[in-house]
Amino acid sequence: MRAFFTLAVLLSLGMPSAAATEPDLSALARRLDDLYRSDTCIARLELIAQNGPQSRHLQIKSWSRGREKALLLIEAPAREAGNATLKIGNNLWNYLPNIARTIRIPPSMMLASWMGTDITNDDLVKESSYAGDFVLTLEGRAAEPKGWIVLCTAKPGVVGRWQKIRLWVDDSAQLPLRMEYFDRRGRRARTQTFDSVREFSGRRVPTHMVFKNEDEEGRVTEIRYLDLQYGARVPESTFSLSRLEKK
Amino acid sequence: MAFSTDLRIAFRNLGRNPKRTALGVGAIFLAQVAVLWFMSFIHGYENLVFEAVTGPMLGHAQIHAEQYRKKHELWNSINQASHLMTHLEKNPAINQVVPRAYAPVLAALQENGETALITGLDWDKEIHAQGLLEDFLPKDLPGSGEVLLGANLAQVMGVKPGDTLALIGQSADGAPAGGLFKVKGTVSTALDSVNRKGILMSLPALQKFLGMPDGVHEIMLRVKTPAELPSLIAALRHDPDLRGLEILSWQTLQPQLATLLKTFAQENRFILVLIFITAAAGIANTMLMAGFERTHEFGVLLALGCRPRRLITTLIYESLALGLSGVLLGTLAGAGLVAWEFSHGLTFGGLKDFAMMGIRLKALHPFLLPSDIIRSVLCVAITALLASWWPAERVVKLNPLEAMRS
Structure with missing residues (x-):
């Protein structure tokens, strides 16, 4: 779900400028990080996970406060409706309504798939900062795509999944266009593309992202934001285990 | 006539010096017992490791959907498994067809979960010899909505029989899957991996959990004659009912174990050769001493007019009589010892849970093949003959006067 939070960062990007002046990279990194920490947000999105011959369509509603707290609730299809994931800091809990149980995800399952998508539990809790x-x-x-290429290389001593990320941004260095993720062995493991820019809460953001798993042919995850409400009222009590089970 | 006389003389000679004869027979007896016991130990050990390796989980061969082994994708299963298994069971070369399905899950008694692997089993095929639950009684098997938990996993999680466990994973189509299951009991199998992380469930229950009716991830085969495995696999690969499936021998599935077994066999053959040499040296030494210490006696016989050829014949008969007596007694005693050990089993110094590469070994049951006895008898007889040849050859060149003075 790194993608989801990455999107949250992107959502708060300002309007692009028309000039193709060389971007200020420090400002770009700070802006990405600051925008990633939006105070509150309610989003509704569609997720399509393609895995070989199988395809899953999910509709998800999410509530978030900053980078620390988030709640994701599957609304459709009916068979999966009510499944929820709660993130508080580095902890994750899954709730399954058919057994009415909430279970904390152990560290050993952080690299496992989240809800059968190409997004890992680790992506959900990671707090990487540009x-x-x-x-x-x-x-x-x-x-192609037209804009700037920025290489983000992990600082020495930083533990994370990615060694470097090659980032394409538009001429104004406001909107990301494409990202290539390279793992610790230097192999390109994931490619992410952005399109369908729309305006939500006064912010222009790409609403459609495609994650292509470079390790496995035919494994693609798409996220399409249907609605985004920045600054929406999200009570602190939203992020509790008892509320998770009532959703 | 000469033959029976020479033979009688040979036996009289043996009887004239009972200590020397007993020493010779004893040396051959011990050598034969040692050779037979070590041969039986090698057979038992190799069989034990082979049975452990190919036993409960690996089998002699396995069938999977192509690419399943590479990624272990839940959806990448063998569909219409029942039909396929019925078809395989008709093959006269196949002894047993065992279906399995797997699902990684998060298992939790309360809020905190442990990672585990559910194995879906056909109980009827697992409670027999070489099955994963061969010590289980049918009454101890889980019923509907029940599971068995690996003993170590149960200990780590603090789970007791009767507790209700929440299992969360994915169905074959990737959707979240969950269920509550009662723990029927804990299980300590021959496999560490099952004891540490295993949850055992009936195959139909796991198929329902995964949403893949009549689908399995693996069909394990046990053959009647392991030596015929390569030809069986070749035939199955041309079977139209198995098109699109991967059929692999245990050696291909676990090449490191196959190499390990091969190395064991080579080491054992080397040790066996050393034991044969030691035994032959012992026999030869006894026979040579028996010949050389009688130089004076041979000199007297030659001086009285006995022809060297007759002396040689007598010596060879003596050697053969000694050798065959020793080897016969050694074979009887060795075979008796092996039979006793076969029925009782050797338990690695009493270690209850002796394991190798995560597979618990059971008791070792040494056994002999008819060819072992034939080989060892021939070996002893040839050694005895060769050992008698040297003193016999010396007799031919013996000067009676010098011999009588010795």
Whole structure:
């Protein structure tokens, strides 16, 4: 669900400027990190997980407060409706309504798939910071997609899944266009593309993201934001285990 | 006539010096017992490791959907497994067809969960010899909505029989799957992996949990004659009912174990050769001493007109009589010892849970093949003959006067 939070960062990006001046990378990293920490947000999204011959369509509603707290509730299909995931800091709990049980995800399952998608539990709780964890360097102009290429390299000593992320941003360095994730062995493991820019709560953001797993042919996850409400009222009590079971 | 006389003389000679004869027979007896026992130990050990390796989980061969072994995707299963199993059971070379399904889950008694692996089993095929639950009685098997828990996992989780366990995983189509199951009991199998992380469930229950009716992830085969496995696999690969499935021998599935077994066999053969040499040296030494210490006696016989050829014949008969007596007694005693050990079993110094590569070994049951006895008897007889040849050859060149002075 790193994608989900990445999207939250992107949602708070400001309006792009028309000039293709060389981007200020420190400002870009800070902006990404700051925007990632939006105070409150309620989102409704559609998730399509393609895994070989199988395809799953989920509709999800989410509530979040900053980077620390989030609640994800599957609303459709009916068979999966009511399944929920609660994140508080680095902890995750899953709730399954058919057995009415909430179970904390142990560290050993952090790299397991979240709800059968290409997103891992680890992606949900990771708190990577572009300014804190990566060194950004400008690689140059990109022809396709048109914009700038920025290389984000993990700082020495930073423990994380990605060694580097190659980031394509638009001319104004406001909207991401594409990201290539390289794992600790230097192999490209995931490619993420962004499109369908829309405006929510006065912010223009890409609402459609496609995650392609480069390790496994035919494994693709799509996320499409249907609605985003920044600054929506999200009570603190939303993020409790008892509320999780009442959702 | 000469033959029976020479033979009688040979036996009289043996009887004239009972201590020397007893020493010779004893040496051959001990050598034969040692050789037979070690041969039986090798057979028993190799059989034990082979049965452990190919026993409860691996089998002699396995069938999977293509690519299943690489990614263990739940959806990548063998469909219409019942039909396929009925078809396989008709194959005269196959002794047993065992279906299995697997599902990684999070198991929790309360809020905190432990990772575990559910194995879906056909109980009827698991409570027999070589099954995962071969010590189980039918009454101890889980009923509907019940599971068995690996003993170590139960200990770590603090789960007792009768507790209700929540199991959360994914169905074959990727959707979240969950269920509450009562723990019927804990199980300590021959496999560490099952004891540490295993949850055992009936195959139909797991198929329902995963949402794959009549689907399995693995069909394990046990053959009647392991030596015929390569030809069986070749035939199955051309079977139209198995098109699109992967059929692999245990050696391909676990090449490191196959190499380990091969190394064991080579080491054992080497040790066996050393034991044969030691035994042959002991026999030869006894026979040579018996020949050389009688130089004076041979000199007297030659001086009285006995022809060297007759002396040689007598010596060879003596050696053969000694050798065959020793080997016969040694074979009887060795076979008796092996039979006793076969029925009682050797338990590795009493260690109850002696394990190798995560597989608990059972008691070792040494056994002999008819070829072992034939080989050892021939070996002793040839050694005895060769050992008598040297002193016999010396007799030919013996000067009677010098021999009588010795």
